[in-house]
Amino acid sequence: MMRKWIAYLFAAFIVLGFGLTGWENVSAASASNVNQEINELKKKQDNLHDKKSNLKNKKENTEAKIAENKDKQVTVNSAINKIDQDLTETRNAIKSKENEIAETNRQLNTLKKQIDNINNKIDKLKKDIKKLKERIEKREELLKDRLRAIQSNGGSMKYIEVIMGSNSFSDFISRSSAVSTIMEQDKNIMETHAKEKKQLEDKQAEVEEKKKEIEDKKTKIENKKASLESKKQELESLQEQLDKQMNKKEEKLGELKKEQNQLENYKMSLAEQQQVVKNQEAAVNKAIRMAKQRKEELNQLGNEANGSGSFAWPASGYITDYYGSRGGTHPGIDLGNATAKGGGNVPIKAAADGVVTRAYTSSSYGNVVFITHVIDGDKYETVYAHMKYPPMVRDMQVVKKGQQIGVMGSTGDSTGPHLHFEVHQPKWTYSKQYSTNPLSYLP
Ligand SMILES: [Zn+2]
Structure with missing residues (x-):
């Protein structure tokens, strides 16, 4: 209704204001005006169409970038998963090495105790041996004294007196053999001592041999422990590297997520712009439809006002x-x-x-x-x-x-x-x- 009114006003303005004669002229003038308006609107329409396809391109571009970004994220994520697995394996390996090291420590403790025991034994054996040695020395000294007494005809305990004090040869033999028996006893005691000493020394040698074995074993285990510790250190430096790699990848992932966020926001703003352009386009389309209708109505108005014939009386009377x-x-x-x-x-x-x-x-x-x-x-x-x-x-x-x-x-x-x-x-x-x-x- 309003549109029609504006169209008429427009037509009337041309008629009254410019005093054109003839509705054809009016229609022609108005129509040319409306045509110009329609052309301008169509230019706007073209512009909007360009804007629209430009936005569409930008949006497609952004979507491609988002897809690319997501692919990269997938790659980085799988790298992170791999590093994570490696880290878990490395941590487990370190733990296992630590267990092995603890085990070697236990073994070393046991061996140290054994060595301490053996050392105690050896000390005791040495003491026993020393004692025996002293006894043997004393006994030898005693024997030497006796022998010296016999040889030098002096001293308090004189075998020779024992022998010379004999009343008869048989007594002498008996006494000599008594002396020799005494000497024989000394000799036996000494031999026994020597034998015991030898046994102790054998024992000591045996124990020392055993100690050497245990010490060899200990050395081996210590070597093993050292190798485990160096292995553990290697693993720890590997873990450190993996941690660094992980940090880098996570940083990269963070960047990608940030970029994705920006792209999504940009895409959203493009969608908003698209909506604005769409609305503008709809408005322009509507304006073109209205202008065309106006043109139509102008033509019609021209026809209607351009009535044929003549005047009639406006009232009876x-x-x-x-x-x-x-x-x-x-x-x-x-x-x-x-x-x-x-x-x-x-x-x-x-x-x-x-x-x-x-x-x-x-x-x-x-x-x-x-x-x-x-x-x-x-x-x-x-x-x-x-x-x-x-x-x-x-x-x-x-x-x-x-x-x-x-x-x-x-x-x-x-x-x-x-x-x-x-x-x-x-x-x-x-x-x-x-x-x-x-x-x-x-x-
Ligand atoms: Zn009058």
Whole structure:
């Protein structure tokens, strides 16, 4: 409705403002205006279309980047998983080495205890051996003393006296053999001591041999422990490397996630821009449709206003005053009617096909209607004044010849009910310079 109104106003503006003659001209001028508008809108449409495909490209580009980013994330993630596995394996290996080292420590402790035991044994054996040695030495000393006593004929214990004190040879033999028996006993004791000493020394040698074996074993285990510890150190440095790699990969993953976030945000802003462009496009499309419709309506309006034929009487009744009366100041004719005078309603009708250019209430005209007509290419404007009620038509309304537009009355500057009717060619002005005698046109 509004659109139509604007179209009419537009048309009326051209007609009234520029005083063009002929609806073809009006239509042509308006149509060319509307065509120009349509062309401009189509340019806008093209621009928006370019923007749209540009945004689409950008969006596709961004989507490709997001896909690439996600691929990279997958790669980095699988690398992280691999490093994680390696780290777990390395930690387990370190733990296992630590267990083995603990085991070697236990073994070493046991061996140390064994060695301590053996050392104690050896000490004890050495002490025993020393004691025996001392005893043997003492015994030897004793024996030597006795032998010396025998040889030097002196001393307190003298074998020779024992032997010389014998009463007879048999006694002497007996005494000698007694001496030799004593000596034999000493000798036996010494031999026993020597034997025991030898046994102890053998034992010591055996124990020392065993100690050597245990010490060899200990050395082996210590070597093993050292090798385990160096292995563990290798693993720990491997773990350190893996940790570094892991940090790098996680840093990389963080960067990729950040980038992805930025890309997603950008994509979202593109989608928003797309929506804006889409809305603008819809608005432009609608504006083009409206302009086309307006063009159509302009054409139609031209046809409608471009009515054929002639004027008809605007009301029934009789002429009460002529054009040019009152010293040439009366710009129209007055029509009276008995019914109207009696208070009845006498219809006022459009004198020809046309468009209402003004319908309002004026202090002088009262309730008044202005209608613009184009008849055989000529333009006219008719005026219907002093109507009883506010006009039955509105501005820009298309009216047909004979269509009722109001009721005869006496509003405004009037002394009794009548229709004051004016005809202007081509249009009404304040000075009414284009007024003509209506009777020239009325049948
Ligand atoms: Zn009059």
